[in-house]
Amino acid sequence: MSLPGAAKVGFGGDYNPEQWPEPVWHQDYRLFDLARIDTVTLGVFHWALLQPAPDGYDFSLLDRIVERAAAEGRRICLATGTAAHPAWLARAHPEVTRVDFEGRRHRFGQRHNSCPSSPVFRRLSAELARRIAARYAGNPAVVAWHVGNEYGGACYCERCADGFRDWLRDRYGTLDALNDAWCTTFWSHTFTDWAQVEPPSALTEHWRGPDHTAFQGITLDYLRFTSDALLANFLDEKAAIRESSPDLPVTTNFMGMYRPIDYHRWAPHLDFASWDNYPPDDSSPAWMALSHDLIRGLKDGQPFWLMEQTPSHTACRDVNPLKRPGVMRLWSWQAVAHGADAVLFFQLRAARGACEKYHGAVIGHAGRSDTRVFREVAALGAELDRLGDATLGARTPARVALLFDWDSWWALEISDGPNRLVRYQQVVSAYHRALWDAGVDVDVLPVTAALSRYQVVLAPVLHLVKGDLADRLAEVAARGGSVLTTFLSGRVDEHDNAFLADVPGPLAALTGVRVDEWDARGPEFVNPVLLADGVDRVEVASRLVFELVIPQGAEVVGRYRADFYAGTPAVTRNRFGAGDGWYVAAGLDQEGVSWVVRRVLDRHGLIGPYADVPELESGVRVTPDGVRLRFLLNHRAEPVEVAAAAGGVDLLTGDRVEGGQPIRLDPYGVMVVREDGSA
Numbered sequence: 001m002s003l004p005g006a007a008k009v010g011f012g013g014d015y016n017p018e019q020w021p022e023p024v025w026h027q028d029y030r031l032f033d034l035a036r037i038d039t040v041t042l043g044v045f046h047w048a049l050l051q052p053a054p055d056g057y058d059f060s061l062l063d064r065i066v067e068r069a070a071a072e073g074r075r076i077c078l079a080t081g082t083a084a085h086p087a088w089l090a091r092a093h094p095e096v097t098r099v100d101f102e103g104r105r106h107r108f109g110q111r112h113n114s115c116p117s118s119p120v121f122r123r124l125s126a127e128l129a130r131r132i133a134a135r136y137a138g139n140p141a142v143v144a145w146h147v148g149n150e151y152g153g154a155c156y157c158e159r160c161a162d163g164f165r166d167w168l169r170d171r172y173g174t175l176d177a178l179n180d181a182w183c184t185t186f187w188s189h190t191f192t193d194w195a196q197v198e199p200p201s202a203l204t205e206h207w208r209g210p211d212h213t214a215f216q217g218i219t220l221d222y223l224r225f226t227s228d229a230l231l232a233n234f235l236d237e238k239a240a241i242r243e244s245s246p247d248l249p250v251t252t253n254f255m256g257m258y259r260p261i262d263y264h265r266w267a268p269h270l271d272f273a274s275w276d277n278y279p280p281d282d283s284s285p286a287w288m289a290l291s292h293d294l295i296r297g298l299k300d301g302q303p304f305w306l307m308e309q310t311p312s313h314t315a316c317r318d319v320n321p322l323k324r325p326g327v328m329r330l331w332s333w334q335a336v337a338h339g340a341d342a343v344l345f346f347q348l349r350a351a352r353g354a355c356e357k358y359h360g361a362v363i364g365h366a367g368r369s370d371t372r373v374f375r376e377v378a379a380l381g382a383e384l385d386r387l388g389d390a391t392l393g394a395r396t397p398a399r400v401a402l403l404f405d406w407d408s409w410w411a412l413e414i415s416d417g418p419n420r421l422v423r424y425q426q427v428v429s430a431y432h433r434a435l436w437d438a439g440v441d442v443d444v445l446p447v448t449a450a451l452s453r454y455q456v457v458l459a460p461v462l463h464l465v466k467g468d469l470a471d472r473l474a475e476v477a478a479r480g481g482s483v484l485t486t487f488l489s490g491r492v493d494e495h496d497n498a499f500l501a502d503v504p505g506p507l508a509a510l511t512g513v514r515v516d517e518w519d520a521r522g523p524e525f526v527n528p529v530l531l532a533d534g535v536d537r538v539e540v541a542s543r544l545v546f547e548l549v550i551p552q553g554a555e556v557v558g559r560y561r562a563d564f565y566a567g568t569p570a571v572t573r574n575r576f577g578a579g580d581g582w583y584v585a586a587g588l589d590q591e592g593v594s595w596v597v598r599r600v601l602d603r604h605g606l607i608g609p610y611a612d613v614p615e616l617e618s619g620v621r622v623t624p625d626g627v628r629l630r631f632l633l634n635h636r637a638e639p640v641e642v643a644a645a646a647g648g649v650d651l652l653t654g655d656r657v658e659g660g661q662p663i664r665l666d667p668y669g670v671m672v673v674r675e676d677g678s679a
Contacts, residue, residue: 003272003303003341004143004249006392009384010075010342012039013362014308017065018049019352027367028349029072034369035362036381039075039344041307042066043132044149045111046081051128053088059135070141078142080129080237083149084111085121093120099157102202112153116229117163122236130240137245145250146307147237150276152260154226156201165194167225181495182217189215216414216496223410227262235269253307254298256291257425262406264446267298276308276346277335282321285334285617285635290432292338293396293444294404301395301443306335308346312360312373320358325372326668329380330633333670337619337631341392343384345377383652390651390674394621394629398443399606401454402432403462405447411496412463412488419520419544422488422587424461430590431460431484434597439608439618451476455604458597460486460584462507466494470506477510478577482600485511486584487518487545503547510581512554512574519546519563528561529570529586531595540592542570547585554583557596571596609645616640616665628675634665641665648675 004010012032017025031037042065043050051057069076090097090108096118097106106113114121129147136142172178175191184190191197200219238250249271254263256275267273275295279288295304311328313320323331332343350361357365362377369378409424435442435458443454447469451457457476462469462485470490473483490504499505503515521527526541539561546560549569558571570586580603584596601607610618615635622628630648634640647659651672657663665671 002249003305004075006075006341006389008038008388009336009340009391010039010305010344011381011384012037012074013041013345013348014044015040015042015069015348016045016351017068018046018061020349022064024349024367025068028363029068031363031367031369031374032072032074032348035374035378036385037074037348037362039077039342040069040348041077041079041146041344042069043081044079044146045083046079047084047128048086050081050132051086051124054092057131066136066139066141070139074141076139076142077144077146078132078136079146080125080132080148080241082125082128082147082237085114085125089120089124093118095157095159096121098153098155099160101154101156101200103156105157112150115155115157115159116226116233117155117157117159122233125233126236126240129237130243133241134244137248142248144272145241145245145248147234147241147250147252150253150255151230151234152255152258154260156199160229161199163229164199164222164225165197167228168197168221169194171221181497182215183497184215187214214416216411216416219414220407220410220496223260224262224407226260227265227406230261231266231269234266238269251305251307254295257294259406259409259425263294263298264406264448270299272302272304273298274305274307274342277306277331278308278310278314282323282327285331285615285633286433286436287429288331288334289338289436289617290429290444292335292340293402293432293442296339296396297404297444297446297449300449301339303339303341303393303395305342305344306332306340307342307344309335309344310360311345311362311377315356315359324637324668325376326666328373328376329383330635330668330670332380333631333672334617334633336391337617337621337633339394339396339621343380387651387672390627391621391623391629391672394623394627396441396443397620397622398441399454399604400435400440400442400456400601401449401451401458402428402435402442402444403447403457403459404428404444405462405464407466407494408461408463411492412461415463415496417520418488418518421523422461422544424463427461427486427587430593431458431597433590434594435601436617437594437614438598438601438606438611440601440606441620454481456482456484456600456606458484459489460484462486462489464492464494464496465490465506470510473507474510474576477579477581480578482580482582482603483510484582484584484596484600487547487586504583507581508552510574510576511572511583512552512576512581513569513572513583513585514550514552515547515585516550517548519548519565520544521546527563527586529558529588529592530561531558531571531592533557533599538591538595540595541589542586542592543589544587546570546587549583549585554581557599558592560586610642613640613642616642618645630673630675632663632665632671632673634667634669637667639664639666639669644673646673646675648673
């Protein structure tokens with residue numbers, strides 16, 4: 001099963017008409033027509049309305065909402081409404097709310113407040129999903145099911161503790177295997193009964209903060225358990241939906257690089273991936289590109305839905321900057337460039353009250369069509385109408401892979417030493433940024449993915465190495481490819497126990513290095529690294545971690561310039577079979593990371609045509625019938641002029657583009673060129 005069928009890129013978003021009197025709905029749909037809104041997500045937070053009491057359901061309001069959307073010709077992504085449980089449920093069953101890391105049971109309020117191990121929550125949430133699916137599955141306007149909403153949040157209650165012990169029995173089978181995996185001979189923590197196992201919490205000794213205790217094997221497994229427990233909630237509802245709707249696709253909206261949940265473990269259970277794009281600021285196009293690539297990689301390159309983005313600003317942060325004119329359009333097209341087959345907003349009409357009343361919306365409280373935001377949304381809707389089905393189903397023909405691994409993320413950041421200031425996401429983002437700047441199409445993949453179609457594989461901070469990954473990386477290099485990894489890689493196995501071998505453990509043969517010592521310093525300490533490559537040599541900064549490398553066959557590409565290890569290797573390249581294995585032993589700054597990555601790419605001729613044009617993003621998608629589409633996105637507030645990489649037609653304007661001839665992109669401008677000779 002794949003994405004919902006469509007004639008064009010879906011356009012619309014979250015619509016919550018239950019917040020307003022029904023006469024407002026008429027105004028909304030008139031404005032939806034003006035903006036070409038064709039897809040609405042309904043019912044995300046409807047539980048209290050649909051089940052106002054334990055012994056009764058009331059679908060009358062949702063019936064009217066769905067009937068109106070269908071009558072207006074909208075495609076409906078219908079939610080199960082279970083994203084927040086109702087007040088009566090928390091009152092009748094207090095155990096349904098979460099217990100936090102400090103051992104406090106939460107009272108009713110907020111969302112993400114349901115214990116994933118609560119039998120009552122699991123039973124009632126699945127029953128609501130079952131009833132919704134049975135009631136609306138036959139409605140032809142309903143094209144997809146939306147389970148829950150932005151899953152997240154851990155619970156540390158006794159039910160979760162029991163669930164954790166059951167999860168451990170399934171994983172390890174015996175206490176001997178568990179004790180070995182967790183190295184419980186340390187500090188006399190050997191377990192002789194399953195009941196003795198406690199989840200990590202602030203109530204145990206030697207805690208370092210949420211998700212962080214002195215026994216990192218326990219902590220790592222609890223993170224895995226929590227991700228699986230929330231997945232079980234999703235699967236409860238999906239199974240209930242399937243009883244009456246065997247064919248409509250099911251999804252839930254992810255949150256990009258979200259630490260608490262391993263989306264790779266969830267991916268096989270989604271029919272299509274979707275996610276909510278709320279970047280940390282208003283100047284993070286590379287961060288968004290990485291997140292899009294990560295979500296696309298969840299389903300082996302299948303297109304995804306951009307389920308939420310704000311048309312103007314958020315409301316959940318201390319400071320909520322406004323998207324400048326043109327930026328909403330630009331970021332929407334960036335999503336399409338990276339694989340989105342739907343561009344949806346939160347929210348279509350501004351909420352009347354509570355914490356999201358100031359969150360951006362297509363339609364403001366006054367219901368006007370003459371605002372700048374509405375005009376920009378309507379203009380984008382018209383563009384997507386003109387585009388039609390040209391991009392649907394198109395895939396990214398990447399020859400570069402970047403590995404992203406939640407286990408490594410968790411294991412690295414719960415570790416005591418070498419440096420708690422090292423952040424997995426920041427390091428991975430730096431290497432993806434180097435690829436983005438170089439104009440390279442990249443697939444962001446789990447460590448379990450097949451690597452046979454890639455010429456270059458980057459695996460930064462691959463802290464935890466499991467399964468046959470080391471062998472598969474070596475195969476990439478042996479057949480002529482290039483593999484790059486970095487400091488703090490190859491350190492621990494799947495249980496977070498150190499390899500009884502030279503660092504970088506199972507990656508040592510591929511990288512041709514040995515690391516006996518490492519230095520860790522605060523961010524104010526800089527050790528310069530000289531990256532030497534003839535006249536192209538450059539000195540860059542490195543911070544946080546400095547591994548002392550002893551080459552075991554690798555050639556030195558960069559050397560430290562300071563401290564007692566000045567002159568020793570900081571970057572190496574090892575000939576391995578017909579290819580090579582690169583090792584970056586220091587926390588290089590972005591200039592240094594980009595320098596190294598471009599050397600890797602250059603060997604394979606993979607640097608893009610606009611690599612030397614700052615903030616000009618270029619990406620390619622290829623349709624099922626072989627049409628090659630090149631996206632150009634100008635992320636600057638100034639125009640840019642470049643030579644066209646190939647001849648073709650700009651699908652947004654209909655203008656002819658000649659290969660090698662100048663083309664101009666306006667500030668925040670976009671082009672989608674159907675290249676000649678592709679099909």
